[in-house]
Amino acid sequence: MIDIHFHCLPGIDDGPGNWDDAVALCKAAADEGTTTIVATPHVLREPWLNEDRAERDRLLVRLNALLGGKPAIVPGCEYFFAAEVLDLWDRGSEGPLVGLNRGSALLIEFPSYAVPINAEFLFHELSVMNVQVVIAHPERNGELAHNPERLEALCAKGAVTQITAGSLLGEFGRAALAAAEEFHRRGLVHTIASDAHSLSRRPPRMAAARRWVEKRWGSAKAIELFESNVEAVTRAGIVVP
Ligand SMILES: [Fe+2]
Structure with a gap:
């Protein structure tokens, strides 16, 4: 499995x-x-700005060395959405944003x-700039949970969603499920x-979530959610709908 949302770089968020x-x-x-983890530290979310890509890359290289490739860690970020997104993306490798698996x-x-x-x-x-937006955990967002039509409208603009494994297992409460x-x-x-x-507060639990989906x-x-679609977004293909 590929896990496209994972906080594993130490000490930065x-x-x-x-x-x-x-x-x-x-x-x-x-x-x-899980064979591949996309490291997605918070970026431009107070108090975790993490604008320095080189520093994030240094942590990622060291983590891969310590793990010996099991699992493999590839770069990404979890960007706290703001109106500056177009300018930030335009800055490419000079800017703080990194797409999943680059x-x-x-x-x-x-x-x-x-x-x-x-x-x-x-x-x-x-979408005009060929960016595939992946919306992190919409089931844990108060507005989207109460107003799924808003999520429909966002997906109609080309976005896809990432639901949290733990939400399916009841770890974020009944409303999220x-x-x-x-x-x-x-x-x-x-x-x-x-x-x-973290292992104590927010462990991975992908296997249990996959069994739940099956x-x-x-x-x-389950194959779509845990394999084909995550492979597509990490290859940066346009997924669905
Ligand atoms: Fe996150």
């Missing part, structure tokens, strides 16, 4: 605080069948309870990832 914890977290993911799929997160009013417009502009089920009914679930942060939504859907 609310993920692991040191190398031992980072290595243990990644190894736990490997034990669950491709053209960008993982974005919204504030917990709202979606910026200009998101549809900006998503359209990003109910939202994920409603998104599924509307065809708005495109990928699953762990959003792992049982509830069927094995064909």
